[in-house]
Amino acid sequence: SPNDGKTHIYLQRFFGECGAEYGGATDVAKAEGECGIMTALINRFNAENPDVHIDVNVIAWPGYPQLTAQIAARDPPDLVTMHSGVISDYASDGLLEPVEPFLKEAHISPSDFTDATRLAVTIDNRIYALPWDTHGGLFHINTALFAKAGLMRGGKPVLPNSAEELLKQARQFQERTGKPYLIQSNVADPAYAARNQFTYMMAEGAVLFPDAKHVRLATPIGHSVATFFKRINDERLGTQNMDTPAAIAAFINGEGGIYPTGTWMLGTFEKEATTPGRPLFNSYAVFPYPRLWGQRVEFVSGHTWIVPKRNRTQQQRTAIARFFRFMADHNYDWTRTGHLPAFKAVLDDPRFRSLPHREDISPLAQMGRPLPGYVRRQNAIEGIVGEEMAAAYTGQKPIDVALRQAENRVNTLLGELD
Amino acid sequence: MAAQVDRARLTRAGYVALTIGAILMVSPLLWALLLSLKSNASLVGNSGAAFHPPYTLENYAAIFGNSSTMRWLLNSIIVSLCTTAGVLILASLAGYGFARLEFPFRRTLFVFVLVGLAIPSQAVILPQHQLFAWLHLHNSYPGLVLPGLVAPFGVFFMTTYMRAIPKELDEAAMLDGASRWKIFRSVILPLTIPAQSTLAVFTFLGSWNDYWWPLISATRSNMYTLTVGLAASQMNYAQTSGLGFLMAQAVFASVPIFIVYIVFQKQIVRAMAGAAVR
Amino acid sequence: MTQSRRWEGLLFVAPFLFVYSAILIFPLLRGLWLSLFRIELFGPGHFIGFGNYERLFGDPIFQQSLINTFLVTLMIVPPLTVIALALALALNRAGRTAAFIRGIFFSSAVLSVTIVTLIWRFVLAPDAGLLGEIWKSLGWEPLPFLSDVHLVLPALAITTIWWSVGFPMLLFLAGLQQIPQDMYEAAALDRASRWTTFSRITLPSLKRTLILVVMLQTAAQLQMFGQSQLLTAGGPSGASRTAVLFLFESAFGRWELGYASAAAEVLFLIILAVTLTQYWATGQMRVGGRGRAG
Amino acid sequence: MSLELKNIRKAFGATPVLDEVSLTLQSREFIAFLGPSGSGKSTLLRIIAGLETADAGEVWLEGRRIDTLPPGERGVAMVFQQYALYPHMSVRENMAFGLRNARVPRAEIDTLVDDAARVLEIEQLLERKPDQLSGGQRQRVAIGRAIVKRPKLFLLDEPLSNLDAALRLRTRVELAQLRQRVEAAMIMVTHDQAEAMTLADRIVVFNDRRIQQVATPVEIYSRPANTFVARFVGSPAMSLAPAIILDDGPVAKVKLGDGTVVQTAVPRDGLPADDVEIGLRPEHVRVAKSESATTAEVLLVERLGERSIIYGKLKDGRSITAEDSGMTGVRVGELVPLTIDGERAHLFGPDGTGYHRRAE
Amino acid sequence: MSLELKNIRKAFGATPVLDEVSLTLQSREFIAFLGPSGSGKSTLLRIIAGLETADAGEVWLEGRRIDTLPPGERGVAMVFQQYALYPHMSVRENMAFGLRNARVPRAEIDTLVDDAARVLEIEQLLERKPDQLSGGQRQRVAIGRAIVKRPKLFLLDEPLSNLDAALRLRTRVELAQLRQRVEAAMIMVTHDQAEAMTLADRIVVFNDRRIQQVATPVEIYSRPANTFVARFVGSPAMSLAPAIILDDGPVAKVKLGDGTVVQTAVPRDGLPADDVEIGLRPEHVRVAKSESATTAEVLLVERLGERSIIYGKLKDGRSITAEDSGMTGVRVGELVPLTIDGERAHLFGPDGTGYHRRAE
C-alpha cells in the first residue's frame, strides 16, 4: 500500500504476466523467457531496494492505446516499456521527460549504448529513454535441410553474398530438399515486408527520410529491392500464405530452410534444437540478414524504458535513477531472451558470448539502423509500407504503384502533422 | 400423415445438414477445449498435438495461480452485473415511458434513441475517454460501467415488449389507485421478466466480452477486467507459444456466460416471442 | 390528462436519455466538432472546416475500406439470415435434443472476438489450418483465404457468420412461435406443399422478425472491426480493411484525431441512413398508440 | 342521486364518439349501457373511470365532482372485459393490490379479501394464479377485486362476453345476486340485450354517438323510443314494414304494403300525417290455425325447443318474423297464414320516433 | 351415405379424449357436435380433417377410406374458430390459395372465387386484407375459402363463437341459407345449443369422451337420452328433482320431495323400481293465477321481454325454474303458486337414462 513509507514507482510493461511461476522469484539467473526474466528482475530490484517499491502494471502488447489514454487522462506511469520507433511520437509532443538527468545520477553515459540503441533513443540531441535491447530480423536456419541442399561449409550454413546468389542457392535448396527456401509470414504481418524493404534500401545507402515530413520509397533502389522480393515469390522460392503462427510452426517442423523473423524467437527455436526427437534437433543456426548488396546494415528496433512527464518527488526521481542503474547492470540477463544488448559492454561479456548463437548474431548490434529519430509515427509508417510492399511482393499490385502509394500515404500522414 | 403439419418434419437430408452444421459449430469449440488441456510446449509448432494425450490442467493452474486472475474475474463480474442491472433499469424505465406514457416529443425522442443503434462504438471512444478523464472516472467501476449503460437496443426491445402487454392491466392498476411508478414496478416489471432475462443475457455477454473500453479506461492492473487482464498476461504477441494457455483463458472466460445462457434459454425464446416480432 | 401527468412520462425516459446524451450523443457531437479540426491526440490543432472530409473523400484507402465494409456486410447479412432462419425452422420443436442443438448453435456467441479470430485463423490458414488439411486430403491446393485479395472478405464473412448465427436464430425461433398453429392447419387443408407453406405462410408471417434481423445485422456488420483487425490486420493490401478499422488506425495508429472523427461521422451517417431506411420501410415508426391485448 | 354526467363530449382526433351525453343514476341503481359495437359505450365508461378524459362535460359522483381526480381516487371500481387480472399475482394479491395502494392496514385487507372471497365462493382459490383458473373463476376474481374496494360505483365492461353460453347464463344469475348484496350503483356495458334486459334496472341505449333511450327494460322492450331501439332490442328482432294510416277512429288503423289492415292501439293524436312504419314483435305475429288476415312464404324455421321462429316474407316481399309452438309443422317454402296482434303493434314516424299504445 | 366414423379412439398422452366413437352422416346432412368444453368435439373434427391422427378407428368419406390421406386430399374443407385467415393475403388470395395449390387453372380460380364472393356478398371486399374486415366479414371469407374448394364435407369449428350477439344471430341465418345452396354434408362444432338446435338436421351430443345422443333437435329437446342431455340442452336448463313413483296406473305418477304429486305421461313399463328423477322444462312450469299444486319462493326474476324466467326454490329447498309472461308482476322473495304440466314431464332412472311419454 502507498502508506508503507516506501517510495512507490509505477511501472508499466508488456511481456505478459507470469506471477504464477515467477511471483516471488528473485534469482534472475534461473528465470526463463521475457516474462520470467523481467518479473525476476523487478522482484530482485524490490528486494535490493527496501526503501523503494515498484508497482507493476502489466498491459496487453503493445500497450500504446492505454499509455495514450493514461496521458490523456493525466495519469501516466513512471516507467514504461516502449519500442524505440514510438518514442518520437510521444517525445515530439513533449509527453516524455528527457532522461539525461537520470542517466547522470545513475552514472550511465550515452556512449555506453550500442550505436543502434543510441541512435534510437536520441531525438534532436536529447535522450528520451534508457535503451534496453536491440531487436531486428534474423535468418533462422534449419541446418539439416541446408546440409541436404549442399549448403553447409565447415559446419556453417552458406549464406548468399548477393541477390543473384540468394536466388541461385534458393533454387538449389528447393531442388534438393523439395521444400521452400524461405518461410515467410506474409499474412497479417506488415512488419515482415517493411523490414525487408527498409533493410535492403538502407544497404544501398538510400535516404529513406530526407526530412521529418517525407519518405522516399519510389526510387530505383526501392524498385529493385521490391523486384527482388517479388521474384522470390514469382519463383515460389518462399512460402506464400502463412501468417506468423503458421510460419513459426512450419519452421519448427522443418518445413523450410530459412525463417526470417525477429530475435525474440531465438529462445524458442534453440529450445527445439536442444530437444531430442524434434525436427529441429541439432539443426539450428541463426544469423543477421545477409548483405545482398551495398553495405551491411539492417533495419532494427529495440525496447526501451521511457519516463512520461508528470510531477514526481525527488525520492521518486532518485528511485527511477536507481532503477536505470539496476537495469543497466542486468542488461546481460535480458539478452538470454535472444535480444541483443543495449550496452556495448555486454557484447564483449564472456557470459554473453558463450550463449548459443550469440557470436553469430552480435554484429546486429553494430550494423543495426533504426529509422531517424525525427521521424514520427514510425509504427504507422511501418504498417503502411509493410502493407504496400507485401502487395508488391506478392504481385497484388504493380511495384511502381505500390511504391508510389506507400510514399503518398506516408507523406500525407507526415504532412498532416504540425 | 397427420397432425404436426406445422413443424415440418425434418427430412433425412435436413437431419444430415443439421448434424453437419452442429459438428461444424461445435468442433472448433471442442478443439479449443482440447488445446486448453495441452501444455504450451507440446503445442509449439504442432497444434495437432491437441488430439493426443497427455492432457494436463497446467494451463488452468496457471490461470488460477496468477494472483490477479481472481481480482480480474471479480472486476468482470462486478462490471458486467452492474452494467446489466443498469441497462435493465434504464431500458425498462424508458421502455415503459415510450410504450405507455404520453409526453411531449415522445416519437421524436424515440427516433432519437434509435439513432443510437447506428453509432459505432469505436467512433466515440476517444471523445468518451476525454469525457471520463474530465470527470476523473477512469480506473473506477463507474468508469467501466457507465458507457455500457447506453443501450439503445435495450430501450427498443423493452418498448416493443411492453407495448405487447394488455393496456387494461395498467388501467386496472390505475383504478386500484396505483401511481405510475407503482404500476411500473408492481404490474409491468414482473410481467417483463422473460424480456429482462433476454436483455440481461445479451447485455452481460456484451459487457463481459468488451475489450476496447476497459483497455483504455482501466489502465491499472487492479481495475482490469478479465478480458483485458488475460490479454495482458499474453507473453507473446504472436500468440503462438502460449496457445494452450490462451485457450484455457478463452474457456475460462466463456464458461460463466455459457452458464448464464443455459439457465435463461427458455426465458429468452419466450421473451423474443413477446417483443421483437410484433 | 393534466399537464403534470403529461410530463410524468418524461421522467421515465429521462434517466436513459440523460446517460445516453451524456455518454453517447455528446461524444458524437464532440467528434463532429473535432472533425472540423486538424488535430492530433495531443496538442492544440486548428480549425480547417471541412478539410478532413475533403481529404477523406479523396482518400483511396478510406474509399476502399467503405467498399470492403459494404461488401462484407452483403456477404454476411443474407447468408446469415438464411442460415439462422433455416436453423430456427429445423430447431423449432420441443425436446431436449432440440434444446441441446440450439445450445450448440448459440455457443459460439459467448466467445469474444479475440478467441473467435484465433480459432478461425487455425481453420482458415492454408498451410496449417483445418480447411487446408481437408483440401489437401482431397488432393486440392489449399485456398489462401487470408492472403488472397478475393478470398479474404469471404473468409471474414464465414468467420462472422459462424460467430453470430445464434442471436438471429433465437429471434427467428421466437417469431416462429408466434405464428398461430391453425394457419398451418388451414394451409394443410388447402393442400399447400411444404415449400408453399414456407413461402406463403411462414415467411410472410416472419416478415417483422426478418426485417428486425436484417436491420440489426446490417448495423452490426457495417461496424465490423475485431475480425478484420485480428485476423488479417486489414490485409492483404487493405483488401479486408473495414471502415471502423480505418478509423481506429487513424486514431490510435496515426493519432489523427480530427481525421478519424470525420471518418467516424461519415460512417455514422451511412449506418444511420441504412438503418433508418430499413426501419421506415417497415413502418415500425408507430410508437405507442392504444396497445390493446395481444 | 349517485352519478351524474353533464354534457359529456369526446372525440378521438377528428372522429366524434360522444356528443353531449347527459345521464343521472340513482343510488344503488343498476344501469346497462346497450348499443352496437363502436357506439361509444366503453368510451363513456372509461371517462367515468378516469381512464379517458372527456373533451367537455362534468362527472359527479355522490355530490363530488370527480372528473378532475385520478382514477384511483374516484371511488369507482371496474371489471374489464378480459378481466385484466395481474397474471403474476395470486388471487389474494390481485384483490389486495388496490387496498394496499390505499394503505389499508394489513389485517383489514385480509378480512376484506376473505369476506369477498366467501361471497363469491372463491375462498379455495385465493392462493392460485389467474392462469390456473377457469374462465368463470377468473371472472369472479375480477369482480372480487372490484368489491373489496367498496366502491360507490361499479363499472363492468362486457363482463360476460368472454364466457361460453352455459357459463354466461350462470354468471348472469350470479351478477344479479351480487347486485342485491353490494351497496353501490352499477353500470354494465353490453351489447347482448338479453343481459341488459335481465339485469338492469334501467337500460341506456346508445347509437351513433348519442343516447337513444333511457328506460326500464320493460319500457325499452314495449315502448321503444325509435326504430333503432325497436330493432336493436328483442331477439329475434321486431319486424318493421311501411304502412299507411287509414283515416278513422281515435286509435290508428294502418294498411301494410300487401294490403293487410291492422287495427293498432296507438292513439291517433300526435301521429304524423300518413306514412309510418309498423313494428311487430315476433310473438305478436303467430301462425294461425286457419285462414287469416295475411299469409307469408316461409324462408327459414328456427326450432328453439320451446318455440319456433318463422322467418317469412309477405306478399309484397317485406320480411316478417313470426312465432309458432316448439313442435311446429311449418316447412320452408310453404305459405302460412298469420294472425297479427294489432293491439301490440308499434308505429314509427318518418324520423323514426316511436308511438305506442297508452301506457297501462 | 356420406361420412362414416368407425370406432375412433384417441388419447393425448395418458388422457383419453375419445372412446370408440362411431357415427354415420347422410349426404347433404347438417350435423352439429354439441357438448361442454373439453368433451372432444374439436378433436373428432380434426381427426376427420386429418389434422390429428386417431389412435384407432377408420374414417370413410363417400365410400373412400380417407384417414390415410393427407389433409389436403381428403375432400373436406374447414372453417376455423379464429378463422385462420392468412393475414398477409388479400381476401381473393385467401380464397384462391387452396385452388392454386391444387393447380386449378387461373381462369377457373377467378370464376370460382367470384362466384363464392357473390354468394357470400363479399365481392367488394376481395382486394382487402383480413385486418381491414369486421368480424362478420372475416367469417364469411373463411366460409368462402371453404366453399371454393367444393368439398364433399364442410367442417366448422365453433364458427360463430367469436361474433357478438347481434352478428351471431344474423350469421346463423346466413349459415342456414348457405346450407341450402351447397351440395355437401356439414359438421359444425358448437357449445351453444341454440345454434345447434337452429341449424342442424341432427345433433350429436358429446360428453365425457362419448357420444351421448344422436338425434334431431326436436327429439334431443323433447326426448333427451339421459340427464346430461336433458340439462345441457335447453335454456334455461330443465329442472331436475328426485321423485318417488307412486304405484298406480299404466303411466307413472310421482311425488316430489315437497309432497307435490305429478301425473306424468311416461309409461310405467321399463321404468326402474322407485327412485327416479323428474325433469321439468321451465315452459311447463308456469306461475299459476290462483292457488295451485305447489308453491316456490322466488330467488330471481329474469325479464326477457316477451317472457320472464322465474328462478325459485321449492319448500324442500330444491331449485326449480318456471316461466311467466313478459310483464310478470312477480317479485323476488315472494311465494308464488306454480302449475306443473305433468304431461310434458320427463323421468330419469338412477343411471341417468331418460324415459319419456310415448312419441307422437
Ligand SMILES: Nc1ncnc2c1ncn2[C@@H]1O[C@H](COP(=O)(O)OP(=O)(O)OP(=O)(O)O)[C@@H](O)[C@H]1O
Ligand atoms: N383510443 C382511441 N383512438 C381512436 N379511436 C378510438 C379510440 N378508442 C375508441 N375509439 C373509437 O371510438 C368509437 C367508440 O369506441 P368504444 O370502444 O367506446 O365503443 P363500444 O361502444 O365500447 O364498442 P364495443 O361494443 O365494440 O366495445 C369507436 O369507433 C372506436 O373505434
Ligand SMILES: Nc1ncnc2c1ncn2[C@@H]1O[C@H](COP(=O)(O)OP(=O)(O)OP(=O)(O)O)[C@@H](O)[C@H]1O
Ligand atoms: N394437443 C393436445 N395435447 C393434449 N391434450 C389435448 C390436446 N388437444 C386437446 N387436448 C385435450 O383433449 C380434450 C378434448 O379437447 P377438444 O379440443 O377436443 O375439446 P372441445 O370439445 O373442442 O372443447 P371446446 O369446446 O373447449 O373447444 C381436452 O381435455 C383437451 O385439454
Ligand SMILES: [Mg+2]
Ligand atoms: Mg367496448
Ligand SMILES: [Mg+2]
Ligand atoms: Mg373445441
